[in-house]
């Protein structure tokens with residue numbers, strides 16, 4: 001069993017047993033047929049992944065490793081907010097007729113800001129500090145920008161990263177305000193784990209911990225039977241993560257520079273309904 005499976009199973013059991021239902025409350029998302037998408041939710045879930053021990057992909061079912069990397073590169077490296085730059089279709093429901101998701105995610109990371117050292121966007125600011133001020137306690141990004149929220153089709157969920165160098169290790173906190181546990185929990189964990197690996201390699205560190213702080217961790221009503229079945233499955237050993245060691249420039253990584261070897265998992269769950 002992988003450590004990530006343990007964390008996932010414990011979190012799901014905690015939500016199912018101790019969570020609170022939103023049924024009958026005023027909620028925003030809907031299912032495709034127009035009915036409200038209620039959840040069972042738990043406030044303030046914190047999960048810690050030691051990336052130096054294993055890559056945190058669950059084995060209960062296969063996490064779409066290549067598509068989650070494609071999305072993190074879309075946001076952090078291409079700094080794009082257009083689904084035409086993305087190879088998967090996961091954002092289609094939130095894009096306008098031109099393919100834009102508005103001033104969200106990649107758009108915000110590409111905005112240049114004025115600092116004493118010159119103009120930089122948030123990603124380049126992080127890389128600059130990791131290389132030049134590793135003991136700074138101010139190395140963080142934030143894409144939850146209130147003045148632009150009215151131009152976002154979906155407000156950012158995973159909205160902030162805080163990086164912290166301790167010894168020769170790069171640690172990070174991912175702050176997430178809202179988490180669809182079935183569709184995107186392990187997806188988000190794997191993509192931000194990959195981001196920490198990338199930044200550690202190009203800035204000269206070993207990987208440390210990824211701490212995932214989730215304000216509202218929820219299981220949608222139509223996902224409850226799927227989750228109940230999922231967490232009773234057999235688990236396998238964690239896969240081996242490979243990243244091309246030759247890449248030393250953050251902007252040179254492509255999806256082909258990453259691989260999960262020996263990723264043995266339970267069977268695929270097809271057609272997971274997504275609340276929009």
Ligand SMILES: Nc1nc(=O)c2c([nH]1)NC[C@@H]1CN(c3ccc(C(=O)N[C@@H](CCC(=O)O)C(=O)O)cc3)CN21
Nearest residue numbers: 064067088090091154180183184187269272274275276
């Ligand atoms: N309700 C909801 N849940 C989300 O997870 C979510 C949103 N909305 N809105 C924006 C993005 C889009 N995200 C998504 C959307 C779909 C999948 C999905 O269908 N996942 C499939 C496999 C996809 C693949 O491997 O390419 C899965 O089996 O989990 C995942 C994340 C995450 N976000």
Ligand SMILES: O=c1ccn([C@H]2C[C@H](O)[C@@H](COP(=O)(O)O)O2)c(=O)[nH]1
Nearest residue numbers: 028029155157158178179180184188
């Ligand atoms: O990276 C992501 C993006 C989105 N989600 C989920 C979390 C919620 O279920 C919805 C967003 O709805 P809000 O009403 O805006 O909270 O999308 C995710 O888990 N991960």
